[in-house]
Amino acid sequence: MIITILLCVTLDLNPPEAESLMKAGLEHAYVEQFDSAKIYFDEIMYNYPENPAGYFLNAALLQLKMMDACRFEKEDEYLRLMRKTVARAEKILSEQNNLWAKFYLANSYAYQAVYKGYRKDYFETFKLGVKGGRMMQDIVKEDSTFYDAYLAVGTYEYFWARASRYLPFFNLGGGDVEGAIAKLHIAAEKSIYSGPTARNSLVFIYGEEGHYEKAVAIIDSLLAAYPASRTFLWNKAELAFKWEEYRIAAELFEELYNRYDSYNEKNYANLAQCRLNMGICFGELGDKDSARKYLKDVIKFKEHSDNYPQIKGYCREAYVLLNRLL
Numbered sequence: 577m578i579i580t581i582l583l584c585v586t587l588d589l590n591p592p593e594a595e596s597l598m599k600a601g602l603e604h605a606y607v608e609q610f611d612s613a614k615i616y617f618d619e620i621m622y623n624y625p626e627n628p629a630g631y632f633l634n635a636a637l638l639q640l641k642m643m644d645a646c647r648f649e650k651e652d653e654y655l656r657l658m659r660k661t662v663a664r665a666e667k668i669l670s671e672q673n674n675l676w677a678k679f680y681l682a683n684s685y686a687y688q689a690v691y692k693g694y695r696k697d698y699f700e701t702f703k704l705g706v707k708g709g710r711m712m713q714d715i716v717k718e719d720s721t722f723y724d725a726y727l728a729v730g731t732y733e734y735f736w737a738r739a740s741r742y743l744p745f746f747n748l749g750g751g752d753v754e755g756a757i758a759k760l761h762i763a764a765e766k767s768i769y770s771g772p773t774a775r776n777s778l779v780f781i782y783g784e785e786g787h788y789e790k791a792v793a794i795i796d797s798l799l800a801a802y803p804a805s806r807t808f809l810w811n812k813a814e815l816a817f818k819w820e821e822y823r824i825a826a827e828l829f830e831e832l833y834n835r836y837d838s839y840n841e842k843n844y845a846n847l848a849q850c851r852l853n854m855g856i857c858f859g860e861l862g863d864k865d866s867a868r869k870y871l872k873d874v875i876k877f878k879e880h881s882d883n884y885p886q887i888k889g890y891c892r893e894a895y896v897l898l899n900r901l902l
Contacts, residue, residue: 587668589627589676590768594620598769601633606772607804610641628664628680631657635684639691644806646845646884654691658684675715675722682711686728705732723766727774730759734781757781772798776811783815791815806835817853826857845884848877852890855897864901871898 601616614637621630635657642648665681668674685708693701709732715725734756760781763774775794782791795812802808813828833850836843855870874894881887 587626587672587674587677589624589629589668589674589680591624594624594627594629595768597623598629598633601637602769602772605637605640606802606807608640608644608806610637613637626664626668628661628668628677628684631660631664632680632684632687635661636687639687640807643691643694645843646886648695658688675719678711678715679722679725682708682715682725682728684708685711686732705735708732709736723762724768724770726759726763727767727770727777730756730763730774731777732756733759738784753785757785772802776808779811779815783818788815788819806832809835813853817857820860822857822860826854826861829853829857843884844877844880845886845890848874848880848884848887848890851877852894855894859897859901868898868901871901 597616597620601613601620604610604613604616614634617630617633617637619630620627620633624630635654638650638654638657642650642654661680661684665677665684668677669681685704687708689701689703689705689708692698692704709728712725712728712732715722716729734753737753737756757778760774760778763770764778765771767774775798779791779795779798782788782794792812792815795808795815798808799805799812809828809832813825813832816822816825816828829850833847833854836846836850851870851873855867855874858864858870859867871894874890877884877887878891881891
């Protein structure tokens with residue numbers, strides 16, 4: 577009888593103490609202060625060992641760190657943390673219907689989809705993305721006020737709509753771009769944890785949909801709140817590049833280059849990528865001398881390609897562009 581009563585009481589996976597730790601850790605994560613963020617997420621794991629939150633947040637943090645550094649030596653640890661997230665969420669769900677447990681389970685799939693896409697495993701990206709996206713949709717259907725789920729739902733529905741638009745032969749059934757964007761605005765305005773990430777997603781989507789001014793306004797507000805964020809600065813630089821604002825883009829990529837170059841531990845892949853993008857920008861502006869200078873800088877990073885394989889691709893592109901500038 578006592579066991580039955582206990583199982584009927586919904587486990588609170590989002591108590592005020594854990595919420596405070598999560599918010600504090602996320603503030604550090606937004607500006608790539610990975611070690612500081614980890615302190616808070618580790619405390620969640622220690623204080624709430626049965627809660628999937630701490631394991632998921634540490635996995636998501638490690639994913640961001642690996643993608644930012646362009647190095648993947650910690651992939652085994654990342655996958656181990658994701659497995660722990662899944663195990664703890666599924667254990668709770670085997671005993672009760674808990675929306676926060678469903679949320680962390682769905683998020684584990686959604687984040688792994690992004691990671692697999694970055695690693696060019698597109699089959700797993702599609703499979704995990706659909707699984708996580710549909711689980712998040714079910715959460716919103718069950719509770720329309722669970723605003724943190726709207727980030728994943730809006731993102732999933734937007735990319736489904738894009739796939740329907742550009743891959744009609746798959747007969748995916750269309751999609752509602754405006755509805756997806758509306759859900760991301762809900763996440764940006766009302767979610768507990770997802771606000772800045774939802775706004776960053778809106779920057780990308782508005783850029784893709786041709787609403788440049790809206791995208792610029794959002795990314796500028798993010799950078800005003802988090803001026804040290806490399807993630808948000810990359811998004812602004814890529815937005816300017818996409819919209820052929822090449823002089824602005826070149827200045828932003830130069831700022832990114834200077835930031836990466838100031839660190840003791842150099843990220844040579846990002847340094848090479850910044851120089852490549854600057855070379856392209858100046859080529860488009862008709863400044864061939866500057867374009868050649870930056871493209872030749874890319875080739876100088878070739879010696880680091882054993883540790884950063886991406887550099888080989890950047891060098892190939894730089895050689896092609898240099899030949900065109902002859």
